[in-house]
Amino acid sequence: MRKRSGRGSEAHALAERIHSVAIRLLRRLRKTDAVSGLPGPKLSALSVLVFGGPQTLKDLAAAEQVRAPTMSRLVVELAADGLATKTGDKDDRRVVRIAATAKGRALLEAGRARRLDVLTQQIAALSRDERRVLDRAAEILLRLNTDG
Amino acid sequence: MRKRSGRGSEAHALAERIHSVAIRLLRRLRKTDAVSGLPGPKLSALSVLVFGGPQTLKDLAAAEQVRAPTMSRLVVELAADGLATKTGDKDDRRVVRIAATAKGRALLEAGRARRLDVLTQQIAALSRDERRVLDRAAEILLRLNTDG
DNA sequence: GTGTTATTGTTAGCTTTGCTAACTAACTAT
């Protein structure tokens, strides 16, 4: 065990709390998957397609921090459900361009809204100051995730 | 599609960002599981045992927001690794009291530290103000999770 | 007391999502 003190131990304790909160938050949200009809990872990938535009499989996998075979299967399943399309690239015939369909866009909005409904309402009930704190925290964590 | 405006849409957008950040954070942390030797959910259950003391299976499942059969299996596996023990209750012979072993306690600390090492270092590198924001955010989210 | 109901935990079997290893197809460079 490494010795920790001062800022180190403080950072460690904070890391544990954030870790713990994130686990419980996602477990809670997952319970609504059955209602929304689309599990979290697919919803998340679809979201990247909708908001980030068409992507290659590689980029999509990177954006979702997942390996290529994992994303390959997710995309096959999204395509089977008519939520996304796979199109060969003209210039480089190895790559597959993946895009959300209109049905995918529609389902995304409905699905995400329902999945996040409780959380949305809870957040709406917070004070303006508390929402600002959450907003800034999300920004900071996003930065940490991307810097990697 | 429900119409959203004002505080509603703001809350919805914030909920999406938090959701997204949480997913990516945990995916990132999971990559170190192989190193720590113990996957996230087991580490998390062990943590509850260490910090919350011996528990029945039902309480442990509830604490981890997981169904009984899921926790049952996790506990069997923890016990197989010598990290936890299962003891029959004297008064009510249906219940099983689950406790962390010394080995479990030791591994918990080492494992969690390693799992959270990168995050800890990143947090330590933040400004004091940023750490305060994360701390408050964790507090708020914890409250939302528990109120649920 | 005896029969019914509720609670605790387990077993069996399914699903989803992640991985690595091994492969094909296609592009790049020497």
Add this chain to the structure above:
DNA sequence: ATAGTTAGTTAGCAAAGCTAACAATAACAC
């Protein structure tokens, strides 16, 4: 041309979640 690199897929495995069905025990009703 030949070698190496890159994009994606396929196959097969493991972890972790679930429901349904069951056994054992406790609690309750009468």
